[in-house]
Structure formats: structure tokens, C-alpha cells
Amino acid sequence: MKKASIKSNIKVPGFTFSGISAGIKQSKGRDLALILSDKPAAAAAVFTKNKVKAAPVKLAIECIGSRKAQAIIINSGNANACTGQQGLKDAKEMNAETAKILGIPSDLVYVSSTGVIGRPLPMNKIINALSSLKDGLSPSSIGHAADAIMTTDTYAKLISKKIKIGSKTGTVAAIAKGSGMICPDMATMLCFIVTDISLSDAALDSALREAVDRSFNVLSVDNDMSTNDTVMIMANGVLGNNPITIKSSYYQPFKSILNDITYELAKMIAVDGEGATKLIEVIVKGSRTESDAQKVAKAVSRSMLVRTAIYGRDPNWGRLLAATGYSGAEIIEQKVDIFINKVKVVNKGLGTNKDIVLRKVLASNKIVITIDLGIGSKTARALSCDLTEGYIKINAHYGT
Amino acid sequence: MKKASIKSNIKVPGFTFSGISAGIKQSKGRDLALILSDKPAAAAAVFTKNKVKAAPVKLAIECIGSRKAQAIIINSGNANACTGQQGLKDAKEMNAETAKILGIPSDLVYVSSTGVIGRPLPMNKIINALSSLKDGLSPSSIGHAADAIMTTDTYAKLISKKIKIGSKTGTVAAIAKGSGMICPDMATMLCFIVTDISLSDAALDSALREAVDRSFNVLSVDNDMSTNDTVMIMANGVLGNNPITIKSSYYQPFKSILNDITYELAKMIAVDGEGATKLIEVIVKGSRTESDAQKVAKAVSRSMLVRTAIYGRDPNWGRLLAATGYSGAEIIEQKVDIFINKVKVVNKGLGTNKDIVLRKVLASNKIVITIDLGIGSKTARALSCDLTEGYIKINAHYGT
Numbered sequence A, B: 001m002k003k004a005s006i007k008s009n010i011k012v013p014g015f016t017f018s019g020i021s022a023g024i025k026q027s028k029g030r031d032l033a034l035i036l037s038d039k040p041a042a043a044a045a046v047f048t049k050n051k052v053k054a055a056p057v058k059l060a061i062e063c064i065g066s067r068k069a070q071a072i073i074i075n076s077g078n079a080n081a082c083t084g085q086q087g088l089k090d091a092k093e094m095n096a097e098t099a100k101i102l103g104i105p106s107d108l109v110y111v112s113s114t115g116v117i118g119r120p121l122p123m124n125k126i127i128n129a130l131s132s133l134k135d136g137l138s139p140s141s142i143g144h145a146a147d148a149i150m151t152t153d154t155y156a157k158l159i160s161k162k163i164k165i166g167s168k169t170g171t172v173a174a175i176a177k178g179s180g181m182i183c184p185d186m187a188t189m190l191c192f193i194v195t196d197i198s199l200s201d202a203a204l205d206s207a208l209r210e211a212v213d214r215s216f217n218v219l220s221v222d223n224d225m226s227t228n229d230t231v232m233i234m235a236n237g238v239l240g241n242n243p244i245t246i247k248s249s250y251y252q253p254f255k256s257i258l259n260d261i262t263y264e265l266a267k268m269i270a271v272d273g274e275g276a277t278k279l280i281e282v283i284v285k286g287s288r289t290e291s292d293a294q295k296v297a298k299a300v301s302r303s304m305l306v307r308t309a310i311y312g313r314d315p316n317w318g319r320l321l322a323a324t325g326y327s328g329a330e331i332i333e334q335k336v337d338i339f340i341n342k343v344k345v346v347n348k349g350l351g352t353n354k355d356i357v358l359r360k361v362l363a364s365n366k367i368v369i370t371i372d373l374g375i376g377s378k379t380a381r382a383l384s385c386d387l388t389e390g391y392i393k394i395n396a397h398y399g400t
Helices: A055-066 A084-102 A123-135 A142-148 A201-213 A251-271 A290-302 A304-311 A317-326 A355-361 A389-396 B055-066 B084-102 B123-135 B142-148 B201-213 B251-271 B290-302 B304-311 B317-326 B355-361 B389-396
Strands: A015-020 A032-047 A068-078 A109-116 A157-165 A168-177 A190-195 A230-235 A279-287 A337-340 A343-347 A366-372 A378-385 B015-020 B032-047 B068-078 B109-116 B157-165 B168-177 B190-195 B230-235 B279-287 B337-340 B343-347 B366-372 B378-385
Touching: A015 A123, A015 A142, A032 A055, A032 A123, A032 A142, A032 A190, A032 A201, A055 A068, A055 A084, A055 A109, A055 A230, A068 A084, A068 A142, A068 A190, A068 A230, A084 A109, A084 A123, A109 A190, A109 A230, A142 A157, A142 A168, A157 A251, A168 A251, A190 A251, A201 A230, A201 A251, A251 A279, A251 A378, A279 A290, A279 A304, A290 A304, A290 A317, A290 A366, A290 A378, A304 A317, A304 B389, A317 A337, A317 A343, A317 A366, A343 A355, A389 B304, A389 B389, B015 B123, B015 B142, B032 B055, B032 B123, B032 B142, B032 B190, B032 B201, B055 B068, B055 B084, B055 B109, B055 B230, B068 B084, B068 B142, B068 B190, B068 B230, B084 B109, B084 B123, B109 B190, B109 B230, B142 B157, B142 B168, B157 B251, B168 B251, B190 B251, B201 B230, B201 B251, B251 B279, B251 B378, B279 B290, B279 B304, B290 B304, B290 B317, B290 B366, B290 B378, B304 B317, B317 B337, B317 B343, B317 B366, B343 B355
Parallel strands: A068 A109, A190 A230, A279 A366, B068 B109, B190 B230, B279 B366
Antiparallel strands: A015 A032, A032 A068, A032 A230, A157 A168, A168 A190, A279 A378, A337 A343, A337 A366, B015 B032, B032 B068, B032 B230, B157 B168, B168 B190, B279 B378, B337 B343, B337 B366
């Protein structure tokens, strides 16, 4: 299911990418990435809600008020989090030096970091590598950038989709890494999206928030929230379309593409969860409200008992019903139907004794749990992975 | 740390106890318990908030309206949950037959079940065992009852304390089992408390709710909530004191004893968490509000990353600070101090580089994490255990 590297022919007009090794990671793998737009782009971003925020996140939150961006520089191997005043100074220096070498205003440059918490950034290594990083910029190097933002990820996460805007064809592409606090010291989910389509600030911001809510925010690997989580989009308008506004007929299709992209990336992150052997998708139907559907989807996907049962191929429908019950959503036990990969395991609140066929179904590396509450028409979905001894091993013994 | 059985000389005036094997458990161990008061007692109870409730819990919720009880019968090995109409019928029959053999009104008899979900109760075995169960009643058999309510617990949980009420000395004793949905099909945290002290209905109810809030409700093993969780207290007044009311001078001392008892039991349950090797206690100080202190204590004690790090003796203070940050509480990163068993690991939001001494400290089987938010005077605490490969093994492969 997992692979080590990535090759890509993805190009997005008006953007160049670079990913090199600056020597921050002990592995000597790529650890410094750059995304550059030929011209200032509209930008939107969503950051971690954790009150302990890494230095670069604090800086980016100030910057994004302008709704403009032209470059994003990302290092892996060090999160620059819990690093106090020194951390903030380092993030600012990284910002200023990148702006200088690119010859653009520093308020159009965003800095992002991921990796070990609580250690100072190796600034010399980063500053010394900026020239090579710039030299590496090319329209076809998005795969290098995707490689360079990985920490404990076992493969690079990259996706692109095309969309017709009148007679023109726009491109949306994105790279992502790691899942929440999936990894201990190597925290952080990061996602950077670029498009040549022109959108109004409000449309871009609103579409991004909806996409994040429906993808990364319904994904859980261990329910911990990183100090560095960042999802950012740049839209440089090189396509030359009339800017898409919230009222434009192209807004819904654009949102749909963006939702697909972030949901696919969230799936890739779930599959790559530490120690994971299976992707778990929870689909809730028949809810009175969307909020209730979300509560059930999250409770079931986060349940350690559900996740260990699926790992062990244990046809344990009682855990699914119990998690549905404690989700906080309005449910009527006698109306709940539950399916695992199309096998009905609970009918109107009672087990259907399908253990033998279920054990076969649970051998699959993709498990879809469908819960029909039977009392309404609202739906929601959530993503997770199975919980295995591998997760414990990686996280218990990481620092030792 | 764990032991298999229990001997006890605990007696509570006016109460008798029994615990026998009815053959419900495959192990042939004790699986049917009875607690009987010589006379009708004041009673209070707290039940699971899970909307999927086991049949006996539904019955007990109706009964407790009377605030009276005389007997509690508990079976282990089968939770009588997700069993539909048949389950309710069985619980009612268990109630009626117990009342009949004891010769007391059925509305003074409470039924409680714990064990496998979704399978019908073996009613014949239970009914056939009632006569032996009654014959086993004795003032000194509380240990047998504690044994009989265990499921995956590795040792019985039993505690008692004395309290002076004027010239008299009252006794409060309690038995408990298993931790929340600590175990898959063998769900449920149960606790039954008995005392010869006389209390008003309101005082008993209020003291119990506070005690549960500060003990079992701050305990997490896997964050799943069972369909059967029940904490119940009976106060038969055999001591002959003036009934303690909420305004009585003995109310605070009684609450204090009850809080101690339930907190100690919660600790025993945490230590006995599946696969656990260490008890984790999180103490939060210096919070602006008690609610914020509770949020931090719960977030840190529940963090899978914190719990795996402690298992692995990984001096990973970044995870503690990150969990504090995402708890939802008001915090100021630069004011937070964190201690692990008296070693200061975070000073004003920054690491103190105590990794070497910390590794020694983390070898202890009791880990106390103290978090001083440094912005107020409110406190809270929470209990948990470390998260190990053992937990995964037990829960992934239980049904197979």
C-alpha cells in the first residue's frame, strides 16, 4: 500500500517549485521546499486551533490578513515550536532572507516548519541552502517539494485536477504531509494548494474553509492536534478568467474540485497513519441534522475500540453501536442500521449474526462503515485508520 | 502490580453479600453477585450517558426515581446490551425472581449486567443459581461479590473507610470493576457503594454525583463510553445517626470520605487498564477557572501521544505542552510550567533539557504530571494509564 517516492508531470501555470536537502534531517533526504508564483497571488489559509502555536504559524497568521502571497518556504526536520523568542526571530529571518533572494516583498513570503518540537532551527543550514533552493525552481518540480515536506510519511502526497472555466481549463494541484500529531516530535499536517484560476478573496477563503472542514477536520489518527497544522492556497489568476466570486456559477464546481482534492489527500494521510494497515471511512446517513451526523462519524472513526477491532478483523458491531450511542447525537437505538463494506451487521439496533462473512470482508485494506440513523436525511463522513501495535511502537520508542 | 484474588474482613452493619459461579462465564469463575440490606435503604445512582443503554440500565433508571433500594443483583459475563425487547424481558424476570426468593418488593431490587454485548442472557443459569446465591449471603462476603462482578479485571477492587458521626462510627465500603469501555465486548465500569450511615435523599444524591464527577468521570482508559456504566450507593441508616442533610456539619466529612473512596477505586481501575504498566495522574494548577483546569487535565490524560510516550519512558514534554494547548482552556504559553514526578520539564513554556534524569523518573510505575498554568488558582486532576502494545493485542484479537 505504501511506496517511497513520487514522480509527477503536474504543472500549474505561473508556479514553480523546488525541493532540496539542506541537511536539517539526519537522513539527508529533501527537507527544504519552495513554492513560488510568478506574480502575487490571492491567498487564504487555515491554521491549527492549538493555543500553543509554532513561531512560523504565529507569523503566518499576521501575514494572511493581507490575503496576498507569492512564495511559501517550508522546512521539515524541525517544527520551530516551543522555541520562544528565538523561534520567532528565526522564523522572521527565514522570511526576510527568502524574500531577499527571490527579490520580492517579505510580506508576500510565508514560512512553514514541521519536525522536532522544542529545538532551535538550524538557521545556518537553511540560509546557506537558499541559493540552491532558488536554483532548483522549475514548473515540473512539484514532486520535489512534496518529497521535501515529509517527516514520518512513507510516501509523498500529491494530487491535481483540471476544471473547465468557460473556454479555458484551470488546474488545481496540492501537496500534503503527515497527519495531525500523528507523530510525536515530528508533528503536523501540512497542505499547500496552488491554482492558476482567478478567484475573489472571499470565494477563495470560503471554499478553502469548507474543504478543510470536510476533509482534514474529519480525519483522525490519534486525535492530538499539532502546534503547526497549516492548510494554505494560492490562486495566481494566470488562467485569465473572470475572478470567481461566491455568486459565480463556477464557484460550486470549483468548491467541488477543491473538496475532492482535500478529501483525497486526507485519505492518503489516513492510509499513511503510523502503523496503519487499513483505511477506515465512516459514512453516516439518515440523521436529523448535519451536526448530529458529524458527531456520529467522528465518534465512530475516533473510537480506539472500533479501530483496534478493525485491525484485528473482529466483527465487533457492538462497538460501532456503542460509539454511535455516546456520540452526543440524537439517535433512536431501534432505528439504527449499520453496514461494514455493504454487509449489514446491525438491523434496527440488533445484530444480524454475520460474523463469518464479516471476517472475510474485514481482510480488505479499505473498510467503509455506513451508519444509517433512520430518522432523517442528513449525512456526514469521517476518515481514520486502524490502530495497531505499530502505532504504539513508533510513538512509545521514538525518542529513545 | 496486579494480583488475582482478594480476601477481606470488611463488614458494613446491616448489609450481607454473596458472590457465586452461575456458569455464565466460560471460565467458571464467580459471575453472580448479590448485595442485600437488612431493611430498605436510601439509594442514589449515576448511569451511563450513552444513548444506547443496556436493558438493566433502562430498568434501573425507572426504579431509582423512588430513591429506595434493598438489593442489587449483578451478573458478569453478559451485558444484556443491544438485546432489544428480549433483553428488557430478561432483566425484568431477573428482577422479579430475585425479589421473590428474597421476599422483598421487586421495586427495591436493582439488576446490573456486564460482559458480552448483543447476546441473550442465559436466564436458566441465572434463575437456577438464585437459591445458592441467597444461601451465600453473609456479612463478611463482600470480597466474593467483588470477585463476581469482574470481567477482564485482573484483580478485585474493594475499599472501605470509617467515619466518626458524633459518638458513633459509620462505615462506607465499595466494590468496583473494569474501566469504561476498557474492554470491547466486556464493557462497563460498575461501582456499588454501601454505608450504614443515615443520609437524606438529597444529600446522598448530591454527594454521589460530586464523587463520580471527581473520580470515574476524570478517568479514561480509551475514551469509549459503555452501554452499562453504573455507580450506585445504598445507605441503610443502621448506624442510627440523625440523617445527614446537605446543611449538616457531617455532610462535608462524608463527601470527603466518599470522594476518597471513589478516587481510590478509579486509580485501581486505571492501574488495571488493559495492557497498562503505569498509573498516570494529571494535576492541573494555576488555572483561571475550574472548568479550564478540567479541560487541560482531561486533554493531557487522554492524549494517545502522552500515554505512549510515558509507556516508552520518552521524556517528551512537547506532547504535554501541545495537549495543554489544544485542550480548549485559556492558557498563556509563556506562563506554563510542567513537572513530571517533581522534575520540572517545562519552565515558562520552554523545555528545561532534563532528558537524562527524566528517563530514570519515567521508570516508575506511577507518573504524576503537574501542569501549572500560572494564571489563576483553580485546580483539577485526572487519571489514566499508559497505552501499550498490550492494549492493542487484547482489543484487536478479543473476538477471534
